[in-house]
Amino acid sequence: MAVVESTTRHFSGYIALAALFAVVFYGLHQLLVARVDPREPPVLKPRVPFVGHILGLIKHQHSYYKLLFGGSPAPICTLPMLNGKGYVITDPGLALAAFRSRNLSLGPLISEMIARITGLSDDCMDIYNSVAFQAQWNKIVHSTLTGEQLRLINIAGLRDLADALNAVPSGGLDIPDLYLWTRSTMTRATTSALYGDENPWKRDPSLTEAYWGFESYMLAIIINILPGIVAPRAITCRNKLRAGFRDYFASSGDQNPSTHSFTKQRGLLERSSGLSADDMAALEVVVVHGALSNTIPTSFWFLVHVFSCPDLVERLRKELENIVSPGDEPKEMAIDIARLEDRCPLLVSSFRESHRLSSVGTSIRRVMQDTVLSAGGRSHLLKEGCFVHVPMSVVHVARETWGADAEGFRGSRFRDMAAGGSVSKEKRVYFPFGGGRHACPGRHFASAESWGFLVVLLMGFDVTGPDGGVVQVPRPKLPNMTTSIWRPLAGENLEAKISRRSGWEDVVWRISE
Numbered sequence: 001m002a003v004v005e006s007t008t009r010h011f012s013g014y015i016a017l018a019a020l021f022a023v024v025f026y027g028l029h030q031l032l033v034a035r036v037d038p039r040e041p042p043v044l045k046p047r048v049p050f051v052g053h054i055l056g057l058i059k060h061q062h063s064y065y066k067l068l069f070g071g072s073p074a075p076i077c078t079l080p081m082l083n084g085k086g087y088v089i090t091d092p093g094l095a096l097a098a099f100r101s102r103n104l105s106l107g108p109l110i111s112e113m114i115a116r117i118t119g120l121s122d123d124c125m126d127i128y129n130s131v132a133f134q135a136q137w138n139k140i141v142h143s144t145l146t147g148e149q150l151r152l153i154n155i156a157g158l159r160d161l162a163d164a165l166n167a168v169p170s171g172g173l174d175i176p177d178l179y180l181w182t183r184s185t186m187t188r189a190t191t192s193a194l195y196g197d198e199n200p201w202k203r204d205p206s207l208t209e210a211y212w213g214f215e216s217y218m219l220a221i222i223i224n225i226l227p228g229i230v231a232p233r234a235i236t237c238r239n240k241l242r243a244g245f246r247d248y249f250a251s252s253g254d255q256n257p258s259t260h261s262f263t264k265q266r267g268l269l270e271r272s273s274g275l276s277a278d279d280m281a282a283l284e285v286v287v288v289h290g291a292l293s294n295t296i297p298t299s300f301w302f303l304v305h306v307f308s309c310p311d312l313v314e315r316l317r318k319e320l321e322n323i324v325s326p327g328d329e330p331k332e333m334a335i336d337i338a339r340l341e342d343r344c345p346l347l348v349s350s351f352r353e354s355h356r357l358s359s360v361g362t363s364i365r366r367v368m369q370d371t372v373l374s375a376g377g378r379s380h381l382l383k384e385g386c387f388v389h390v391p392m393s394v395v396h397v398a399r400e401t402w403g404a405d406a407e408g409f410r411g412s413r414f415r416d417m418a419a420g421g422s423v424s425k426e427k428r429v430y431f432p433f434g435g436g437r438h439a440c441p442g443r444h445f446a447s448a449e450s451w452g453f454l455v456v457l458l459m460g461f462d463v464t465g466p467d468g469g470v471v472q473v474p475r476p477k478l479p480n481m482t483t484s485i486w487r488p489l490a491g492e493n494l495e496a497k498i499s500r501r502s503g504w505e506d507v508v509w510r511i512s513e
Contacts, residue, residue, distance in 0.1 A: 036078055039372075039381035041087055044068070044077040053079045053086075061481050062360050065090075065391035073394050076373075076380055086387045092401065092429040093375030095390045099436030101373065104365035104388055106438040116222045117289070118282040119238070127273050128283070136269050141441045144262040150444055153260045154337060155511050157193030157445070158452035161185065162335075162509040165456050172499035174466065179474075179488050181496075182300040184208055190291050190449065194263050198253030200244040207244050213237040214285075215293055219480045238285060245281035294361075295446040297485040298432075301358040302351055302450050305409045307463040307471040312350065312411045316458050319346050324459055327510050333459070334512045337452050344451075345418070350411035351450060352430065356402075357409060358476070359432035360393040361484020392484065395429045409473075432484070452511065460504050466495040 036043055046052020056064045065073075065088060075091035089095050098104050115125050127133055143149065164185050175181045187208045191201040201207045213233055220231030221238070228235055248254065254267035266287075270280045306312060322343040327334040341348055365388045373380050382388065397406045402413075433443035440446070457463060465471055472493035476486035488494060500507075 036080070036085065037381055037383065039379075040383065041076040041078045041380045042074065044074065044079055044088075046080070050080075050082055053081050062362060062391070062393050062478050062484070065362070065389070065394050069394060073398065075378070084386070085383075086389055087380075087382055088389045088391065090391065090394050090398065091375065092395070094373055094378070094380070095395065095429060095431070096435070097373045097375050098365060098388055098390060099363075099431070099434075099438075101365075101371055102437075103368050103371040104382075105368050106365055106434075108366055109364060113222060114283070114286050116224050117218065117286050120279060120282050124275060124279045124282075127275065133269070133273055137266070140262070140265045140269060144260070144265060145441050145445055149261050150448075151338065153193050153262060153445055154448040154452070155513065156196075156260060157189045157449050158335075158337060158511045160189035160192040161449070161453050162456055162511055164189065165460065166508055168461065168498055168500065170500060170505060172497055175496045175498060177494045178304070178463075178471075178496040179297075179300050179494055182303060183212065183296050186296045186299055186449065186453065187211070187292060190295065191288065193445075193449075194260060194288070194291060195248065195253065196256050196259035196263070198248060198251070198256045198259070200248045200253070204244055207241060210237040210240040210244075211288065211292060214241060215289065215483070216480075218289075218482045222482060241285050241288070242278070242281045245284045246277050249280040249284075250277040290440075291442060291446075293483045294485045295442075295449060297479075297483075297487060298355055298358060298446070299450040299453055300488070301486060302354045302454060303457065303463065304471055304473050305354040305357075306350055306411065306454060306458070308473045309409070309411060310470060312346075313458065316344075316347055316350065316411075316454075319344050320455055320459055323455070327508075329508070331506045332508045332510055333504075334510045335452065335455055335459075336512045337448060337455075338512075340448075340451055340455070345415045346412060347451060347454065349413060349415035349418075351447065351454075352414045353409060353411055355432045356396045356413075356430060357407070358486045359396060359484055360478060360486060362392065362481075363390040363431060363434055364388065365390075365438075390431070390435075392432065396432075398429070401429055456509050457498075460501055460507055460509060462499045462501050464497050464499070465493075466497055468497070471496060 046056070048055060056068070060067055068088075069090070073090040074088075076087060076089045076094050079086045079088060089098055111125070111129055114120070114128065120128070128137075145153070188201060188205075192199050195201070214237035217231040217234035217237075221227045221234050223230075249267065252267075253259070254263050267280065270283065275283070306316065323336045323339050325334055325336070326332065367382045367384050367386045367388060369384045371382045373382060395401075399406045431439075433440040433446075463471055474488040474493040477489050479485060479487055
């Protein structure tokens with residue numbers, strides 16, 4: 001009898017313990033598992049319950065999406081993350097619908113990023129986020145980076161690039177790191193176009209290294225967990241940038257006659273809204289980040305992709321004769337950049353092809369209210385508060401869209417697509433500058449800079465490996481989540497030589513008005 005009672009007590013204890021575990025598990029499940037409506041996209045569960053997708057994004061960043069899908073990406077799916085969720089879109093039609101939807105916005109993310117990157121006070125951010133300020137800011141940005149003002153900023157930047165290349169000595173230039181050379185050359189040209197004769201980057205060239213040091217560690221500032229301890233270099237570099245811009249705005253360098261309207265008009269707006277020179281300097285760190293962070297790596301990959309293909313170089317040189325003509329002075333050659341897009345389809349195609357491959361970032365939108373996305377006969381509910389991810393690392397190399405050679409560089413690809421009448425589908429999934437109403441407003445300026453840079457190099461110079469052989473394309477490394485363009489692996493195939501082209505040794509390059 002005693003044995004039976006003992007056994008019963010033990011059995012009852014096991015039942016109670018099992019019941020307790022069941023209650024705890026149910027509670028955790030309710031707390032940690034996201035609820036998914038049947039109308040939402042199919043769920044792609046993580047390998048590690050609850051936190052697998054979060055850990056994957058932290059560890060692999062932009063490359064996580066390719067690892068997630070392997071060679072067969074789902075058109076759209078739901079990623080459960082703790083008790084939240086996100087959506088990933090790889091289908092061209094659904095991506096286009098997402099970019100067009102007014103219920104999916106980048107605005108809240110931009111504001112939050114600016115606050116963390118700049119370190120602006122809450123009062124200053126209130127000014128920046130106000131309806132009146134945003135209306136004027138957006139009007140300035142879009143009006144000064146299109147039309148005649150776009151032409152003027154293009155000319156200013158390309159003239160600085162031409163001056164840098166005109167300085168290449170007759171014996172050529174041995175370059176230990178082509179990426180760093182491109183970065184330095186184009187950083188100065190871009191900032192000169194933006195800030196005019198009083199450009200603080202010309203007065204203090206160390207701002208170039210300060211910016212790229214800041215850019216490398218910016219993610220730690222955005223995450224905002226003890227950034228002063230985790231990323232002291234980023235803070236130091238940001239402070240140096242702010243000091244340079246503070247002097248620029250305090251001395252009204254932004255109102256110099258040589259300063260472009262994009263900077264001049266923003267300066268007037270910021271002062272009239274009550275921002276101090278220090279506040280303006282902090283905000284300018286974000287502006288210059290937008291101008292440099294992706295544009296310059298894009299130009300580097302364009303350069304190495306083109307010069308790694310000798311046949312393409314010869315065809316491009318022939319095409320560029322359409323926009324290059326003798327200048328006003330002896331030995332001067334002028335480039336008519338305004339006619340480039342119409343007269344040089346192979347150059348533009350090569351740029352877009354290089355950009356397609358090197359753009360591996362992710363376009364993100366926040367769902368502002370419950371929204372149904374529809375495309376190709378499919379409809380999916382997206383819930384308010386969730387984030388939508390459209391990964392270029394997957395979409396830009398999808399074989400279903402781009403063909404069997406999707407991951408290889410073919411300079412004529414976009415030109416051939418246009419000639420074959422197959423532009424529509426492919427163009428819909430080419431979005432290195434973002435898409436919809438949040439497309440990068442500076443995309444035309446950034447593109448023209450890269451085009452002009454290559455025009456002068458192609459027509460006036462040979463770019464080779466250090467031994468005179470063909471330039472090798474270095475292996476890429478993924479950028480951090482604050483940028484979207486490949487960086488080259490340090491020290492790999494980056495040595496190069498730039499020599500004046502035979503027959504063009506004494507040419508002086510000029511950008512036509």
